[in-house]
Amino acid sequence: MQPHRSIDEDRQQPFENIPLWMLYPLFFVAVYLSHFRLLRLPYFWDEGGYYIPAAWDFFRTGTLIPQSTITNAHPPLPSILLAGWWHLSGYVVSGTRTLVCMVAAAALLGVYKIAKDLANSAVAAVTVVLTALYPIWFAQSTLAHADIFAAAFTLWGLSFYFEDADAAVPPSEPALNPLFASLMFSLAALSKETAIVTPAALALWEAILFIKNRSEPLARKLRSSWIVALLAPVVPLAAWYVYHYHRTGFVFGNPEFLRYNATANLDAYRIVLCLWHRLLHLFAHMNMFVPVVCMLAAAFVPVADSNKRLPIPRQALYAIGVILLANWIAFSILGGALLTRYLLPMYPLILLVCVNTWRRRIPQRWLVIAMLTAAAFLSAIWINPPYAFAPEDNLTYRDFVVLHQQAVRFIDLHYPDATVLTAWPATSELNRPELGYTNHPIKTTPILNFSLEQVQRAATDPGSYDVALIFSTKWAPLAKQINLGRQNESADTKYFDFHRDLSPSEIATLLHGEVVWQARRKGEWAAVLHFPRIVEATLFPPQNPGIAIR
Secondary structure, rough: OOOOOOOOHHHHHOOOOOOOHHHHHHHHHHHHHHHHHOOOOOOOOOOHHHHHHHHHHHHHHHHOOOOOOOOOOOOHHHHHHHHHHHHOOOOOOOOOOOOHHHHHHHHHHHHHHHHHHHHHHHHHHHHHHHHHOOHHHHOOOOOHHHHHHHHHHHHHHHHHHOOOOOOOOOOOOOOHHHHHHHHHHHHOOOOOOHHHHHHHHHHHHHHHHHHOOOHHHHHHHHHHHHHHHHHHHHHHHHHHHHHHHHHHOOOOOOHHHHHHHEEEEEEHHHHHHHHHHHHHHHHOHHHHHHHHHHHHHOOOOOOOOOOOOOOHHHHHHHHHHHHHHHHHHHHHOOOOOHHHHHHHOHHHHHHHHHHHHHHHHHOOOHHHHHHHHHEEEEEEEHOEEEEEOOOHHOOOHHHHHHHHHHHHHHHHHHHOOEEEEEEEOOOHHHOHHOOOOOOOOOOEEEEEEOOOOHHHHOOOOOOHHHHHEEEEOEEEEOOOOOOOOHHHHHHHHHHHOOOOOOHHHHHHHHHHOEEEEEEEOEEEEEEEEEOOHHHHHHHHOOOOOHHHHH
């Protein structure tokens, strides 16, 4: 389904009839080349904490339940796809990131199909470019998180759904769109369980339309077919949970995972706070406010020629609103960490509405606004905002990874047999050579973070480590810089594990060590501390065994 356009406007769309399969190689090459410098980076944060170990276990043993990391009941499709790809590419980091580039390109192709069906190829092309440049999407386009897989399948499910979004009666031939959409949403749910939110929300919306059209049998038939198709993805997801319970005794993962991501999040004030954060994540974060503000301003400009530039079909706009509302509410309740990657499929929908509004309301200047938005997104890929955020929201994650590479390499060269005091994710980086930081496991003594409380706890057992790898576990503006989130620090500490990491010199003083290496990159930092007491006791044993060397 495509909205009516005049012949003159169709003549202005030279790429209107290019088959989608011809665009995919172009999309993949663009994603691959724009991320070329990132393809060999070792695994970052949750990649090394869960997704890569889970896929590594499946690759080696064929088990869907991770053995080398704590199972948290995430569905297994990303592990299956990664392991299958490794059989072709070999187990190398660049192979993993190439696969993620392929998935990201497929997701962008889904974005193009949605925008072209609801508007035209010009709007589709601009929406795809802006989506690819949006810092959160750009960063996730090589990170092997389940969210990029779920986003790709979700967007393709939406692409089939929106083909029928404005249809009043069922087609004369058997409709395959509900079947295709159901398959895509099922694969999305088997990639990340929370992807079920989108088809469930649409099923509720279709139920409302079913009741509204109760006097029209043909329309009711169409709505009922979509309700069944949109609810069907619950079945394979439920089957996975039954299997997981059979193998582990837990339905939704271990009790700590369930507490952190669901049961501990039901405080009313926390939910209100999360709703505010998520609203900012959707419409303001990483310069998203630029296209949104331009859209709101353009909405007050009268449409000069509504015959040539019709809006997105009303039913499709309502559906987009339902999807955004459902995800906004759901991810304000679910998830212990307010990670923006959970909202990944929402950003193309927001950008589509923005771009089409510019095109309709300001036809002579809409491409200028698009270029302004592109410049804002490009700058946000490298320039950090004046508030705390997750490093994976832009290329700050690269600074984090590079610093950890350098720190681990320093330990490898100077203290290869050391026991290292550190916090997650560096514990995984040192323990698991398959993550790409070291070629042999290094013993660690773990603490939660580098706050005063945790460092003081480590000081009570100095004999359990002789080197420390410390680093910034939270990114936030420096003390002398503008910090728009500073007024919320007390609530963030209570609800979102916000804390202040001590500096290398402060930790060295408390633990009676010395800083032997440190480096900084755009607000991220890492340091290696050495504690000579254990080494000295080994190399120079005391002459009087009754005197302890401290």
